Amino acid sequence: MTAKDLALRRRYRVERLMMALVALGTLLAFLILFLVVAYALLQGASALTWTSSLRTCAPQEKREGACGRPSWAPSSWMA
Amino acid sequence: MVQKAFGAWPYILGTLIVSLSALLLSFFPALAAAIFAAEYAPRWLAQVINFLLDLMAAVPSVVYGLWGIFVLAPWLRDAVQLPLYMWAAERLPGLLPFLGVPTGYGLMTAVLILASMIVPYTAALARDAIALVPKEHREAAYALGATRWEVMRLAILPLARGGIIAGVFLALARAVGETMAVTMVIGNSHKLPYTLFGGAATMPSVIANEFTEAVEDLHLSALIAVGFLLFLVSMLINFTAAYILRRQERLVKGVL
DSSP states (O other), rough: OHHHHHHHHHHHHHHHHHHHHHHHHHHHHHHHHHHHHHHHHHHHHHHHHHHHHHHOOOHHHHTOOOOOOOOOOOTTTOO | OOOOOOOOOHHHHHHHHHHHHHHHHHHHHHHHHHHHIIIIIIIHHHHHHHHHHHHHHOOOHHHHHHIIIIIIIIHHIIIIHHHHHHHHHHOOOOGGGHHHEEEEEESSHHHHHHHHHHHHHHHHHHHHHHHHHHHHHHHHHHHOOHHHHHIIIIIIIHHHHHHHHHHHHHHHHHHHHHOHHHHHBOOOOSOOOOOOSSSSSSSHHHHHHHHTOOSSHHHHHHHHHHHHHHHHHHHHHHHHHHHHHHHHHHHHHHHH
């Protein structure tokens, strides 16, 4: 292999390395955005699910405050 | 307790440390995103990246702050700070005073949150600056057998440098003035910020935290003085940016 071939191989190795670095940096730039959006979606969905579960409760349950109450919440939660 | 003794040094230092560290941390990912969107990505992916960059700039800072409080700070405390603290306690006890108490809420968390918040500013301006480089420069470099990275390094980045620097300074100005997200995660300590994990305060965060308690004239005046200092720092950043851009324009005109 000639010196020219070696130089060409090195240039293309640098090219591949830089492409990988640029792609990695791009992913890193958006990492926290993805995490924030995923967290907001999950929390929002959980809150919406809990809220919508209240609508399906029987009137008696609603009056007693037991409807949709999380297990950790006191019985006075919905009163 | 208000002791009627006021000094802004911890907040000035806190602002500078947090802003510059965030800038340093965000610069390379932002530049990578700009380069990837402008040169490497196929058109559809570039459009997605551009959309995400605009979306990132549009997320309110309080949302970042909330995520910082409930997700990032506890995770950093358990996965990064505590192990590092324990390691330092065993191997390098001399490092402990510089690490601080690993509570999760402090300088490190604020820097990380701020870094992710200022990425879109640097990236969007860098992307536009790269796109504005005349097509002939690229084509000439490709015609000479340059690889994509060589085209970027030799033909595009030198001409786009002015726009990239403008983006960096815009991001720095945003970082210096950022209030909500930083206030929520920085720990709000009034001591000089010499620890990595410990609490600190920035000029905007101390104003946001204390304006409701500033019932005495002196306290109020001290807060306004901090606001004025913040204004001076922002002005200094803008003047520096304008100077660098003018110098860069002259250089580019010399090349073209």
